[in-house]
Amino acid sequence: MGRTPCCEKVGLKKGPWTPEEDHKLLAYIDQHGHGSWRSLPTKAGLQRCGKSCRLRWTNYLRPDIKRGKFSLEEEQTIIQLHALLGNRWSAIATHLPKRTDNEIKNYWNTHLKKRLAKSGIDPVTHKPKTDAGILMSNDGQSKKNTNLSHMAQWESARLEAEARLVRQSKLRWTSPNERLSSQAPNFSPVASAPFINAAAPSKPPRCLDVLKDWNIVWDKPIGGGGGRSMARLGGNLELPRSKISFSGNAPRLPTTAIGSCEDEIVKEEGEEDLKCLIGNSTHLPDFNVGMENNPMSFASGVHEMTILPMEDAWTPESLETDNDANANSGTFVERYTELLNNSGNWSCPEGGGDQSDGDGNRSGDVDFYEKNKNYWNDILDLVNYPPANSPMSYP
DNA sequence: AAACGCAACAACCGCAGTCTG
DNA sequence: ACAGACTGCGGTTGTTGCGTT
Numbered sequence: 033m034g035r036t037p038c039c040e041k042v043g044l045k046k047g048p049w050t051p052e053e054d055h056k057l058l059a060y061i062d063q064h065g066h067g068s069w070r071s072l073p074t075k076a077g078l079q080r081c082g083k084s085c086r087l088r089w090t091n092y093l094r095p096d097i098k099r100g101k102f103s104l105e106e107e108q109t110i111i112q113l114h115a116l117l118g119n120r121w122s123a124i125a126t127h128l129p130k131r132t133d134n135e136i137k138n139y140w141n142t143h144l145k146k147r148l149a150k151s152g153i154d155p156v157t158h159k160p161k162t163d164a165g166i167l168m169s170n171d172g173q174s175k176k177n178t179n180l181s182h183m184a185q186w187e188s189a190r191l192e193a194e195a196r197l198v199r200q201s202k203l204r205w206t207s208p209n210e211r212l213s214s215q216a217p218n219f220s221p222v223a224s225a226p227f228i229n230a231a232a233p234s235k236p237p238r239c240l241d242v243l244k245d246w247n248i249v250w251d252k253p254i255g256g257g258g259g260r261s262m263a264r265l266g267g268n269l270e271l272p273r274s275k276i277s278f279s280g281n282a283p284r285l286p287t288t289a290i291g292s293c294e295d296e297i298v299k300e301e302g303e304e305d306l307k308c309l310i311g312n313s314t315h316l317p318d319f320n321v322g323m324e325n326n327p328m329s330f331a332s333g334v335h336e337m338t339i340l341p342m343e344d345a346w347t348p349e350s351l352e353t354d355n356d357a358n359a360n361s362g363t364f365v366e367r368y369t370e371l372l373n374n375s376g377n378w379s380c381p382e383g384g385g386d387q388s389d390g391d392g393n394r395s396g397d398v399d400f401y402e403k404n405k406n407y408w409n410d411i412l413d414l415v416n417y418p419p420a421n422s423p424m425s426y427p
Numbered sequence: 428a429a430a431c432g433c434a435a436c437a438a439c440c441g442c443a444g445t446c447t448g
Numbered sequence: 449a450c451a452g453a454c455t456g457c458g459g460t461t462g463t464t465g466c467g468t469t
Contacts, residue, residue, distance in 0.1 A: 046439075047438075047439090047463080048437070048462095048464090049437085049438085050465070067455095068454080069454075069455080069465075070454075082454090083440090083454095084438075084439080086455080086456095087438065087439080088437090088438080090439095090456095091438080092437075110432085118457085119458065119459085120457085121457075121458065122456070122457060133456095133457075133458085134436090134437080134438085134457095134458095135437095137458075137459085138435075138436055138437080139435090140438095141435095142434065143435090143437050144435075146434095155441095249453085310438085325467080381432095398428075
């Protein structure tokens with residue numbers, strides 16, 4: 033289907049906005065609201081197309097925009113969310129109050145991406161560059177290869193999950209009941225989806241579906257290989273694992289160790305922190321999904337996965353102790369920063385601190401779970417109770 | 428002081444999804 | 449159901465300012 037241009041290009045001004053133009057636009061919107069962007073320029077006396085006005089307003093003139101240097105917390109959030117969401121700037125922006133997607137995108141492209149690259153981390157995949165052997169320790173080539181391989185698998189799982197998410201997201205919103213459910217106050221769409229309500233009417237699920245999908249996909253071992261021996265991702269994280277019965281064609285990936293931040297060589301300012309952040313960014317929770325007993329089998333991916341009542345994923349104590357009380361307190365950044373600060377035992381470990389052997393036998397399982405449980409409870413709170421309109425909770 | 432290169436940021440472009448008549 | 453309008457989004461480009469030579 034052909035599209036007409038958004039506006040008549042002839043005679044319209046392009047390029048940087050002048051203060052006079054800004055003033056006109058501000059004054060008009062202040063008085064009338066923006067209404068239809070197409071008709072706005074004419075009404076406001078601007079020789080601009082509506083799209084240009086909208087962008088100027090959205091990215092620059094809006095009163096609720098914070099400008100200036102990004103804080104460390106904001107940088108952390110961007111990196112973490114970028115690892116999680118990729119170049120979904122609008123989604124990332126919803127968790128950075130008063131920052132626009134355009135600003136975040138620019139900051140990423142001009143600052144963070146370069147810093148990651150200098151740290152030997154591929155800013156696209158958030159994994160060590162393949163030529164970054166120097167970043168690895170002397171533990172041996174096999175470990176290096178394993179780590180890199182696992183990171184690649186992780187990324188593959190992530191992409192796979194996102195692709196399926198996109199394909200199937202529409203299916204989630206087809207029935208009137210679903211639409212009604214989505215209107216429940218203080219519930220993100222994912223949290224208020226009808227199947228969730230049916231399964232757990234009093235509590236939203238504890239899991240961002242993408243995260244769940246990643247874990248489920250990633251968690252399932254392939255071809256034996258010792259099974260799901262390690263859940264340590266990026267840093268020194270190992271997580272309690274779930275057992276999932278696939279009835280469909282969910283992708284199966286091997287599970288091995290992944291690199292930690294222990295092997296850094298580059299030590300420029302901020303880079304160590306960045307590497308650790310990346311390590312954390314791939315720390316995804318594992319959910320005790322309990323598929324064996326769930327009548328809704330894993331037919332084909334995200335859609336089915338979202339059926340699961342995620343209360344099952346956590347211990348009763350975790351449900352009782354941390355979530356509801358804290359679910360909506362504090363901004364995402366505040367809580368995320370606190371989260372990072374409180375997760376030092378895996379965020380950038382000295383010497384790696386591998387919690388698992390290669391055969392899937394782990395020492396200190398319970399302790400580790402107890403230590404990290406709150407971390408993941410918190411992070412799930414963050415994704416389950418996003419700011420209004422947050423795509424973290426589904427479009 | 429001028430020229431050049433680079434970084435940072437604003438703005439544009441075009442695609443895709445949604446809305447509406 | 450369809451077409452056009454509208455909007456959101458991400459990639460890319462253009463401009464500007466600053467530092468270096």
